[in-house]
Amino acid sequence: MDFGLTEEQKMVQDMARNFAEKEIAPYVEEDEKNHYYRREILTKMGELGLLGWSIPEEYGGNGMGWMEGVIALYEIAKVHTSWRLSISGNCWGPAMTINEYGTEEQKQKWIPKLLDGTWAGSFAITEPNTGSDVASMKTFAEDKGDHWLINGTKTWISGGHTSDVGLLYAMTDKGKGAKGMSCFIIDYNNTPGVQRIPMEDKVGMYAAPTSELIFEDAVVPKENLLGGLNKGFFICMWQLNNTRMGCAVGGAALSRACLDGCIQYANERYQFGVPIGKHQMVQQQIAEMILEDEAAKQLVYRAAWLKDNKLPSQKATSTAKLAGCLASVHAANLAMKIYGSYGYSNEYPCGRWLRDCKQFETLEGTSNMHMQIIANIELGFAPDR
Structure with a gap:
């Protein structure tokens, strides 16, 4: 393996470094002090293509791969590690997963706005009593015929209360553990029954929003199931x-x-x-x-x-x-x-x-x-x- 950077990769590195020094560095201490999430930075990242790594260009990807994404994120996170979460929350989380497991309709609907920074993304796995043992989660999605009805609580969700769209992992077949889990795409701006609570009392990562999500009879369209029933684990x-x-x-x-x-x-x-x-x-x-x-x-x-x-x-x-x-x-x-x-x-x-x-x-x-x-x-x- 040759890790010498190509000219294109050096350009990516320079672009990301300049962006971080210009758009992030001047606000680091202020945002830390105020525990402030500066949403416009995500939009600017999307405009520069900094959210589109390893995603096909037809859905808004930037035509470059993991290595280029790593090089860019390194420069951003070196200035302020809170902002590393944006690439995971938008690109390497929801967008990449929808690209891998979604229908063509889901890809067209959700991926482009995650990559251009119009939407902020997230993914919800952890629960109050579920951490490393993912298959023990209790959040349950009930099939109601023409929609899913979701109940449960997620916690320590990065970007949970600031995201527009996210992936939610929930059980769809009780008692089957890993074989009874499914994945859903959640439109947080248009889903009734979701309460999103900021978690402000953290040790660090002050400029990165963290949330508790409470689903109480949340109604989710049937077409928002991702990758098939009970394939979530x-x-x-x-x-x-x-x-x-x-x-x-x-x-x-x-x-x-x-x-x-x-x-x-x-x-x-x-x-x-x-x-x-x-x-x-x-x-x-x-x-x-x-x-x-x-x-x-x-x-x-x-x-x-x-x-x-x-x-x-x-x-x-x-x-x-x-x-x-x-x-x-x-x-x-x-x-x-x-x-x-x-x-x-x-x-x-x-x-x-x-x-x-x-x-x-x-x-x-x-x-x-x-x-x-x-x-x-x-x-x-x-x-x-």
Whole structure:
């Protein structure tokens, strides 16, 4: 595998970097302080084609693949990791899943507006008592003949109360576990019986909206079933193998943000008459960050390469996600040490890095679950899909 960037990929990188520096960077601290989601950024991302990775051009895709998407998202997430969720919420989640499992009518209706930023997207899996054990969910969709009637609660849903359209996973055959789950496309602006509650009291990710969704006799059209009755568990696992790339890239990018900040600070801060970067212990910490950052980024590239070449990528995706998580958490901890007392103030971004890195240990599968996925595939207990 050759990970040297092509001229086109360098152009994508430059475009994404310039966008992040111009449209996101000026508002990071203000939006963090106010817990503010700046919706117009999503629209601008759509206008530039930053939401259309690996989707056919006939539905509004940008004609480029996973590698280009990873390169672009890395530049965006490095500036503010909250905005990595937009690509997962719109492209690698709903749009890609509808493209894979939807009818032609569903593709034409839903995908273009997700990719051009007209609509914000989401997907709802987690429930108050359902996390890693996806098949234990209780949200139930009852077939009422001419529509579905949905009841249940979803929680920790990224973009749940700000999205226009999203995927909802619910049971359609009680008692059958994974074999009784289905996937639905939800038009949140036109679906009665849905209450969407912002979850403001979070440790981090302040500029990324998180929600609780309550479905009380929510009426959903029959044609909004995606991929067939009771096929939801397989669809969910397929989707997670894609959206987890957003976490993998986000972790690697946050690790790099910490590293860049520490390098700058270590050259500016003087102690004992020299920049602190001259001291061996600081150099050791910088070296550790470089090692883990480079490893995480290369693992992300490898997973993207496998996906672009239609090769099994589940193990590679979980490995990249876990590596990004470990790199970002370690880097954020080391940044607090290198910045010293200033790292504990809001004058510098160390606190934000530390708060935001912890998401990667839980979202899109806990670190424990990804270790299990990796080990089971390597041991031959599960196939690599």
